[in-house]
Amino acid sequence: MTEKLNKVDAVIVGSGWAGGIVAAELTKKGHNVVILERGKARGSSDFVAMKDELRYSSRYELMQDLSKETLTSRNGLNKTALPVRNNYHARLGTDTGGAGDHWNGIAFRWLPYDFEIYSKTVERYGAEKIPQGTTIQDWGITYDELEPYYDQYEKAAGISGEENPLGPRRSDKYPNPAMKTTPTITLFKDASKKLGYHPYHLPSANMSQAYTNPDGELINGCMYCAFCEEYGCGFNAKSSPTVTVLATAEKTGHLELRNNANVTRVAHDGTRATGLVYTDTNTGKTYEQPADVVVLAGFVFNNTRLLLLSDIGKPYDPKTGNGIIGKNFTGHFTNISTYIGARGFFKDKKFNTFMGTGALGATIDDFSGDNKDHSNSDYLHGFEVHYSQLGARPIANNHVPKGTPTWGKVFKKNSIYYYNRNLFITPQSGFLPNKNSYMDLDPTYKDALGNPLLRVTCEYQDQDRKRARAGVAVCKQIMQQMGADIVDVDDVPDDTNFNHRFFTDHFFGGAIMGEGPHNSAVNTFSQMWDMENLFVVGGSSFPHNSNYNPTVTIGAFAYRAAEGINKYFSQGGGLVQQAKTNKGDT
Amino acid sequence: MTDDTDSNGTVVDDPTRRNFIKATSRVAGGSVGGALLGGVFVGQAAQAKPNEPKEQKQPETPNFQEARQFFTRTDDFEVLKAATECVFPEDDNGPGAVGLNVPYFIDKQLAGLWGVNGQDYRAGPFQPQASQDPGHVQPHPEQSAMNRGAIFLNGLRKLNEVSEKRFGKRFESANEEQQIQILQAFENDDIDMVGVAASDFFTLLRQTTLEGAYSDPLYGGNKNMQGWKMKEYPGAQASYSAVIEQDEFVKLEPISLTDYQG
Numbered sequence: 036m037t038e039k040l041n042k043v044d045a046v047i048v049g050s051g052w053a054g055g056i057v058a059a060e061l062t063k064k065g066h067n068v069v070i071l072e073r074g075k076a077r078g079s080s081d082f083v084a085m086k087d088e089l090r091y092s093s094r095y096e097l098m099q100d101l102s103k104e105t106l107t108s109r110n111g112l113n114k115t116a117l118p119v120r121n122n123y124h125a126r127l128g129t130d131t132g133g134a135g136d137h138w139n140g141i142a143f144r145w146l147p148y149d150f151e152i153y154s155k156t157v158e159r160y161g162a163e164k165i166p167q168g169t170t171i172q173d174w175g176i177t178y179d180e181l182e183p184y185y186d187q188y189e190k191a192a193g194i195s196g197e198e199n200p201l202g203p204r205r206s207d208k209y210p211n212p213a214m215k216t217t218p219t220i221t222l223f224k225d226a227s228k229k230l231g232y233h234p235y236h237l238p239s240a241n242m243s244q245a246y247t248n249p250d251g252e253l254i255n256g257c258m259y260c261a262f263c264e265e266y267g268c269g270f271n272a273k274s275s276p277t278v279t280v281l282a283t284a285e286k287t288g289h290l291e292l293r294n295n296a297n298v299t300r301v302a303h304d305g306t307r308a309t310g311l312v313y314t315d316t317n318t319g320k321t322y323e324q325p326a327d328v329v330v331l332a333g334f335v336f337n338n339t340r341l342l343l344l345s346d347i348g349k350p351y352d353p354k355t356g357n358g359i360i361g362k363n364f365t366g367h368f369t370n371i372s373t374y375i376g377a378r379g380f381f382k383d384k385k386f387n388t389f390m391g392t393g394a395l396g397a398t399i400d401d402f403s404g405d406n407k408d409h410s411n412s413d414y415l416h417g418f419e420v421h422y423s424q425l426g427a428r429p430i431a432n433n434h435v436p437k438g439t440p441t442w443g444k445v446f447k448k449n450s451i452y453y454y455n456r457n458l459f460i461t462p463q464s465g466f467l468p469n470k471n472s473y474m475d476l477d478p479t480y481k482d483a484l485g486n487p488l489l490r491v492t493c494e495y496q497d498q499d500r501k502r503a504r505a506g507v508a509v510c511k512q513i514m515q516q517m518g519a520d521i522v523d524v525d526d527v528p529d530d531t532n533f534n535h536r537f538f539t540d541h542f543f544g545g546a547i548m549g550e551g552p553h554n555s556a557v558n559t560f561s562q563m564w565d566m567e568n569l570f571v572v573g574g575s576s577f578p579h580n581s582n583y584n585p586t587v588t589i590g591a592f593a594y595r596a597a598e599g600i601n602k603y604f605s606q607g608g609g610l611v612q613q614a615k616t617n618k619g620d621t
Numbered sequence: 622m623t624d625d626t627d628s629n630g631t632v633v634d635d636p637t638r639r640n641f642i643k644a645t646s647r648v649a650g651g652s653v654g655g656a657l658l659g660g661v662f663v664g665q666a667a668q669a670k671p672n673e674p675k676e677q678k679q680p681e682t683p684n685f686q687e688a689r690q691f692f693t694r695t696d697d698f699e700v701l702k703a704a705t706e707c708v709f710p711e712d713d714n715g716p717g718a719v720g721l722n723v724p725y726f727i728d729k730q731l732a733g734l735w736g737v738n739g740q741d742y743r744a745g746p747f748q749p750q751a752s753q754d755p756g757h758v759q760p761h762p763e764q765s766a767m768n769r770g771a772i773f774l775n776g777l778r779k780l781n782e783v784s785e786k787r788f789g790k791r792f793e794s795a796n797e798e799q800q801i802q803i804l805q806a807f808e809n810d811d812i813d814m815v816g817v818a819a820s821d822f823f824t825l826l827r828q829t830t831l832e833g834a835y836s837d838p839l840y841g842g843n844k845n846m847q848g849w850k851m852k853e854y855p856g857a858q859a860s861y862s863a864v865i866e867q868d869e870f871v872k873l874e875p876i877s878l879t880d881y882q883g
Contacts, residue, residue, distance in 0.1 A: 084881035086857035089836035094735055105742040117748060120763050121741040218868045258860035385870040389854055390861035429835035429854045442708045442808075442827050443801065451714050454852045455870065480744060 037312060037321045043067045045600065046311050046326035048298045048341065051133025052586060053573040053593045054332035055276035055284065056191075059250065060597030062289035066604065069324055070290065071313050073297040074099075074130030078277050082267035088428040092265050095122035097137050099129040103316075104482035106336055107490045110533035112353060112471055116490045117535075118480050125537040127334060131294065132267075132277040134334070134540050135586070139264045139393030139425060140240030140273050142194045143583035144185050144591075146404040147178035147203050152579065155405065156415060165415065166498050170363055170468045172578050175550040175615065176559040178203055181591055184598075188590035192274035193246040193254050196238035201400040211243045215259065219386050219458055220397050223422040226516035232399040237421060239394030240274040240586070250283040261426020263393030273393070296322075299486060301329060301345040301569065308347075308569040314484060328600055331546075331571045332593070338575040339474050339545030340489040347566060348546075348556055351473050353492070359556050361475050363468035363544035364493060365580035369536045371495060371503045371527060372580075376461035377510035379519025380436050385455045388427040396423030402509060403582050404465070414498035416465030418506035418582045420513065422458065429454070437523045460514055462506025465582040469496050474545050493533040503527045541585050543577040551614030558612040560599025561592060567610055568603070572596045686841055687725055690732035691770060696791075698724060700777040703793035707800050708830045715851045716844070723833030726842030727773070730829065736770040749816055762821035769825065776822035779814055780807070837878050849875045857881065 044066040047054045058068050090096050099105075105125060107116035119125045128134025148155050153173045156165060165171065186206050196209035213236035220236070227234040241257040248254065255272040263273060271278050284290040300312040302323055310325035331338045342348055342360050351362035367373050398421035400406060409415060433450040434457050440446045477490035504527050511524045549555025552564035561576050563569040572593050574585055581588075599611040692698045702724045711717035718724065730736055747766040762772060780803060784792040788799050795803070804823065806812050812819040833842030835849065837857070843849060849856055855873035857880070864871050 084857075084878055086881070087837055087839075087878060089832055089840060093832055093836070095740070100740050101742045102740055115748075117764060118742045118744070120743070121738070124763060215862075215866050217865055257862070259862050259865045260858060260860055262857075387861070387865065387867075387871050390865045390871075429849060429852050430832050433831060442804075442830075444710050444712060447709055447712060447717075448714065451851050454854070479746070480742075 037323050039323045039325065042310075042325040042327070043069050044326065044604070045069075045328040045330060046071065046324045047330040047332050048311065048337065049133060049331075049333040049573075050131050050276060050281060050292055051128060051332065051334070051573075052135040052276050052280070052590055053596075054330070055132075055135070055280035056188075056590060056593035057330055057332060057570075057572060057597045057600065058284040058290055059280040060594065061600060062284045062287040064601050064604075065287075065289060066601075067289050068284070068291070069326070070292045071296040071298050071311060071324065072131055072292060072294050073313075073316065074133075074294065076294045077130040077132060077136065077267070079267070079269065079271055082269040085266050085269055086260065086262045088430050092428060093430055095126060095265070097128070097130070097265065097267070098122045099125070099127040101125060102483070105488060106537065107477040107480050107488050108533075108535045108537075109490070109492050110535070111494060112492060116477055116492070118488065119535060119537060124535055126265075126540060127336070127537065128540065131292065132275055132281065135276040136267045137265050138240070138273075138275075138540070138586060139423075139584075141394045141423075141584040142189070142192065142196070142238040142240045142587045143419075144203065144238075145178075145581045145583055145588045146406075148404040149579070149581045150174045150176055150178055150181065152416075159405070160410065164409075166496060168469045168471070168496065169415070169498075170470055171415075172547075172549055172554055174548055174559065174578055175555070176548075180559075181595070182206055184591035184594040185587065187594045188587055191248050191250065191279055192240050192587075192590065193242055193248055194238050194240055194274075194587070195243035197236040199235045199400060200233040201403075201406060209238065211246055214239050214241065214243050214257070214392070214395050217387070217390075217395070217424055219388065219422065219424055220395070222458075222517050223460070223513065224397050226513050226518075227397075227399050230512060230516055232401045232513075234397045234399050237394050237396045237398055237423060238587075239392075241392045241394050242272050242274070248279060250279070252279045252282050254278055257392050259390055259392050259395065261389060261391050261428065263391075264425055297484070298333075298341065299344065299484060301331070301341055301347060303345065303347060303566065303569070306566065308566055328568050328570065328603065330596075330600070331569070331575075332573055335542045335545055335573065335575045336474070336489050336491075338571050338573060340476070342546060342556075342571070343474075343476050343489070344486060347569070348563070350475055353471050353473055356470060359547070359554070361473045361545050363547050363578050364472045364474050364491060364542070365466045365468050365544055365577075366493075366537075366542035367463060367466065367539040367580065368493075368495075368533060369538050370534045371464070371499055371531055372466055373461055373463045373539060375503065375525035375527065376459060376507055377514040377525070378434060378457055378459045378523045379514040379517060380434075380453050380521040380523070381456045381458070381518070382520045386458065388424060388455055388458070389429075391424035391426035393425050394423070395425065396421050398422075402462075402506070412501070412505070414502040414505070416467055416502065416582065418462035418464040418502065418509075420460060420462045420506065420509050422460050427454070436521045458514070458517070458519070460510040462503070462510055463582050463584070464499075464502050464506050466499060466580040467496075468544065468579050469494060491537075495532055500527050500529065500531055503531075541574075541580065543574045543580050543585070546571040546575040547578040548576045549578065558610065558614070559592075559595065560611050561596035562599055562603070562611055564610070564614065567608065570596050570600055687722065689725075689728050691728045691736065692731075696781070697774060697777050698728070699791075699793040700781050701727060701773075703800060704777070704780060704804065704826060705830045705833070707797070707804055708827050709834055716847050718830050718834065720844065721834050721842055721848050722844040723830055723842045726833030726836070726840055727829050729841050730832075731770040731773055736768065738768045762817045762825065765817045765821070767816050772817050772822055772825060775814060775817070776807075776819075776826065779812065779819070779822075780804075783812060839878055846875045846877060
């Protein structure tokens with residue numbers, strides 16, 4: 036039996052960056068907010084003795100417990116999806132702070148091109164340039180309209196950065212100077228410059244110095260201890276929801292963060308959301324938390340799945356192209372978008388690569404988005420090429436030159452010899468949506484509570500493989516310029532297809548934004564077009580994937596959503612942004 | 622501090638190449654006396670004397686952690702010892718899998734959450750053959766109906782079965798060349814196993830061996846941090862802030878997680 040609780044102003048699913056930002060901005064205005072977080076309570080005191088590669092990088096202890104719920108996955112419409120059974124294949128965040136507590140902290144803005152990708156492509160190349168089956172669309176917002184929210188997020192998170200010579204307009208400089216420059220970063224930058232490129236430090240949410248954000252939250256300076264990706268920071272030196280926005284919301288006295296609360300449905304009457312139904316995972320009891328405004332701020336998969344399970348909106352059908360919920364699944368994939376590249380082995384030079392931090396490194400934007408003319412390319416969008424020194428830990432780093440055995444005597448000698456003598460450059464590529472890549476409910480597999488799992492269908496297009504090859508070629512060129520004695524380059528064969536790995540945390544779509552309900556689920560304030568008191572915030576609203584890490588753009592849109600929700604309260608309801616009716620379907 | 626002058630240490634295709642070994646020893650030896658962040662690294666490669674009988678290194682009191690939690694049969698554990706040592710053998714750099722206590726590490730891992738796939742989705746139907754889809758990543762036998770403990774037991778017994786069939790003796794009694802030949806057959810899927818591909822078992826064996834060599838010693842492997850010392854990896858250091866910008870290679874005495882607890 037479901038117990039109905041007392042109504043609050045707003046109830047939010049998830050305590051990551053998206054949920055945390057919305058909670059902070061609503062509670063600062065005096066609204067009473069409940070966050071329902073299905074994971075356990077977690078914070079800085081859990082992170083002190085965290086420098087344990089086996090526990091957190093090999094066994095993925097901070098990641099979602101897949102024994103209770105996972106995804107299913109297939110790489111073609113006619114295939115049977117299978118469950119993604121272990122964390123090696125699905126590195127998904129959970130617990131208080133979500134993935135925002137164990138991210139690397141690479142903090143890019145996206146490009147003006149991204150938000151108007153359809154119009155700008157047609158304007159520069161003509162509509163026929165868009166490959167068949169590619170479902171790109173304008174987002175309904177311009178970079179200039181989003182810029183103030185970028186600035187707001189960067190100041191809240193204290194981003195450390197260096198001016199990007201090819202970057203879009205900024206209203207203000209980064210709140211903190213760039214991270215330290217190591218010898219390997221200098222090597223990458225010098226080589227890139229020599230080739231005519233424009234390197235700059237990766238923008239970073241690891242702090243270059245101690246910083247107090249506009250809400251009064253202190254974030255400490257980074258120790259470069261090499262335990263960042265997949266780890267929480269024991270020094271409070273990485274910007275995260277727990278050290279910033281959740282702390283701010285707590286201080287107002289208007290937030291209740293309820294852990295072990297697994298949301299299974301949005302309660303609604305067809306036109307309005309009335310609350311959230313959840314199961315307390317400690318007792319098995321079911322509750323309904325009523326609220327005036329309901330916010331879904333879980334990860335892409337959870338937001339999409341909750342809409343589908345709650346029968347909200349029209350599910351996308353890849354055969355007809357009709358429907359919207361589940362549409363435009365994109366991401367950064369390990370065998371095509373990132374984690375491939377060029378590895379250089381240096382016979383006579385040892386580097387301190389065991390030192391580092393998540394967002395320490397440098398990149399070039401010469402090939403990002405549409406910065407390079409694509410007239411003679413058979414793909415759209417591009418890639419940033421980066422070197423990062425995140426700290427080479429010993430279990431995961433046993434690289435040997437191609438052709439060397441991968442076990443036994445020769446392997447051991449070479450893997451030890453080259454442990455401190457190899458560097459890697461990777462291109463992170465954009466990924467454009469296509470009509471066959473989407474999410475729906477799986478017909479077979481269920482979670483621990485008996486609800487269908489989310490099924491992800493993902494197919495690569497030729498342009499995705501071509502973009503990846505172009506990126507890898509630039510990596511090779513730079514690595515050779517850096518003076519490596521051996522340069523091993525990853526291949527992207529013609530039969531490369533989605534490999535069922537959800538490893539990057541960069542996944543998008545399912546409840547995408549746009550100019551009107553004809554091609555989107557939400558407006559640019561993340562408000563559902565046809566259920567005005569339901570806001571679906573996060574990567575689920577992105578119609579495509581750029582060639583950058585997404586967190587800063589998720590943060591910017593979360594600030595915009597929070598502004599929209601506060602406006603919704605103050606104006607007493609209604610859409611906070613109307614549809615633009617003068618543009619047709621893409 | 623720097624050993625950039627040792628240019629002989631190129632790609633080592635031949636395990637018998639002496640110049641590489643000499644270079645490595647010289648490197649490590651040359652570092653003695655260099656202090657950074659208050660730590661003095663004593664090159665393990667220079668210290669290690671692999672030919673010394675192991676008995677001399679044993680502590681006088683027994684190590685009560687060196688007993689089995691998972692493997693019930695000594696025979697299985699002996700195959701595990703021999704197989705992991707093949708994957709990660711003792712050499713001039715330092716100890717191999719057995720010297721690092723990797724078999725006990727694996728035994729403890731299989732007895733815990735990971736061995737029973739405790740954090741994995743385990744509802745059927747299982748389709749183990751689907752892992753062989755070329756598009757599917759291989760490092761873990763993801764779709765098998767068996768848990769990791771069962772895969773290890775089946776795999777080790779299969780190794781022994783193949784050895785007895787091919788060479789008429791138990792796997793741990795076969796010579797090095799024969800053991801390598803059998804492991805290669807598993808790696809190349811030339812052996813049929815039930816419920817899991819032989820190459821999946823081999824990948825699991827290889828990965829777990831490396832984990833035992835290089836994880837924090839709290840898990841029972843990486844004995845005396847010798848895995849880390851071979852790689853000049855300094856473990857759970859609190860900060861590199863003061864030294865990360867310098868060009869010279871930095872050698873530090875490794876730190877384990879015991880320094881953070883208690």
